[in-house]
Amino acid sequence: MNEPVFIAGTGIISAIGNNVAQCFDALENSRAGIGPMKYLDSVHKHRLPVAEVKLSNEELAKLAGLPKTKSRTALLSLIAAKEALSNSGIENITKWRTGFLSANSVGGMDKTENFFKTFLADNNKGRLRDVVDHECGAVTELVADALGIKDHISTISTACSSSANSIFLGARLIRNDILDVVVAGGTDALTKFTLNGFNTLMIVDEKLCQPFDENRRGLNLGEGAGYVVLVSDKVAATLKNKPSVKLSGYCNANDAYHQTASSPEGTGSYLAMSGALKRSGLQPADIDYINLHGTGTQNNDIAEGTAIKRLFAPHYPKMSSTKTFTGHTLGASGGIEGVFSVLALQHGIIFPNLRLETPMKDLPFVPEREVIKNVKMKHVLSNSFGFGGNCSSLIFSKV
């Protein structure tokens, strides 16, 4: 049950780039992707900045090879999942027991919310093709079918920790000898539903977010998709380019404090991080970098920071929230930030926590403000915490 699970490939699309290379370039050069709303048609357009993927649905559909009428969530997913598979160097996935585990928070809601305008006025009106892929699982199936994966498919939705849980499950299915290859991660497109939901909670920043800043005001919503290709030892042995990173730890815990807020002491975060360490057999001092959940809300950052203090004091690893680049991509964040964690290890680079001005006075550490290159790194911890107290942490390690 402790066989190694390798990362053979990565794929990503986000506000800072349409593939891994573009995203890496933006991260390396401190170029954030958050700005005025261009593609989502919302009344909050001029007030709330967002981190949109810089392509229209038509352009995304062309890249993905799907009809442009399909949900943006599926278009983003297919582009990133395809890249991950091609990057893995696996020549023929049908030779292996292959699975697709995706995550998202609202499925085809971007289409449903437009359908509802017509439907509410008259229940016999509205194009059915706009609701046929409403379910979270329908989005996954569009992509699985396009990739030709059918041995095992599933969808997870635990709010903002969703895709960390799908990567985690992928590793377990390999370790349990159910699958050999798993494309795992998640996707979410910006929708009016989500934007308005977060807006009612009054945690959306009207300026660019400042995670882990004493004067932080909230989060910016983003969109995108991120996937890793997880493979067993046996599959890794057949690859020309041997994987350099493995998934060594993972844990899912629940804060059990409030439906949307984190406990002040960050119980769930602490349990997820310490559980992942235990699973990997590592000590806190072994972690070289933490890719923070770091949303920029008052509540998350103090809870996560307090849990880190409890677990890591007095020696803190380098840390940053890459949500300062991509915004909070919700169900995709665990996948996107999982890929960033792999990139950090592969390139020996710590990504900056942008726009950090005043460090939080209640925390004894400060996330990195500038890019740091040529860092010797062995282990990276990635945090994803969400509504419902769902907290998950992953540890990626150099092979």
Place this chain on the structure above:
Amino acid sequence: MYIRATGNISPQKTFGHPPMEEAPVAYAGNRLACFEPDYKEFIDPKLIRRMSRIIRMGVAAAMECLKEADVKVPDAIVTGTAYGCMEDTSSFLSKMVEFNEELLTPTAFIQSTHNTIGAQIGLMLQCNNYNNAYVHRGFSFESALLDGMLLLKEKEATTVLVGAVDEIINNSHAILSRMGLYKQGPVSNLEIYKTIPIAIGTKGTIAGEGAAFFMLASEASATDYAKLDGLHTFYKPAGVKEIERQISSFLEKQAININDIDLVITGKNGDAASDKIYDQLGQTVFNNSSMVNYKHLCGEFPTASSFAFWLAANIAKSGKTPALLGQSNSANKTIKRVLVYNHYMNMHHSLFLLSAC
């Protein structure tokens, strides 16, 4: 592994101490709604007021299951739902459209997330353990069940609360009706398999909903319902031949053959195209098997297989089919081993194998 306890809210009187030897409840029309219990016994009245209907049903079914299992805090909570909290989603969406993204309040949004029920259970139990939510259409319950079984196998848990919840609301019924899912004209749930003319059948099924929870345990106890021997799922099979092959290889992996199965519960739902698959299997792999159906009791919905799982657990416990089933079966011996074969829209196919303890 064992099924130690259950909690089931459905369109039949399945909650609490179900009257297994009473005839099933008959419904006129193509929409079956759950019998809801008095929630005060299970949930703090202050909380009930804030919860939408599906959350109440899910939480109460989970609490009943925990009570029966005599487990205060399970090692893991895993839920499955295809549609999630529809009423909350629809309510927030409708107001957003109606008021053009202004004057919205957060409650419906907060409760619309697909992990709400698992999270609410975790919160009520103050359970910091593993908590996950699967949302894969006709595999939602199966995915949750697989996760629970793996947690036991990995020795990460000794008790796992696994459940499935789905509701039907006016808006979803209207949309799914337009997609042609349900029978039109007068229909009774007890008559859905007897379409006239029988050879042709009619299009559509009847809508259902439910909340069913199970306590899976790695160790046996004196009051277990059944042993859970195996689970298998397969997606979009190429045809009946592949379905037959999948069933045979599943049984082979369990080191049994079809004659070792005393009862097969199938997911017939009254839709001619959908039922044809079960009829064809009745001519081949299930040729000599005693077969019964269950969707006249709970209706069709993506997590309806959780009702079949509950039924199979009860049958394995008592050794016979209950009057509640409203159907006789040709098995004239004590039922020890039950196979559930269900498919949802010929996309999501699942097999559960349960046996008497």
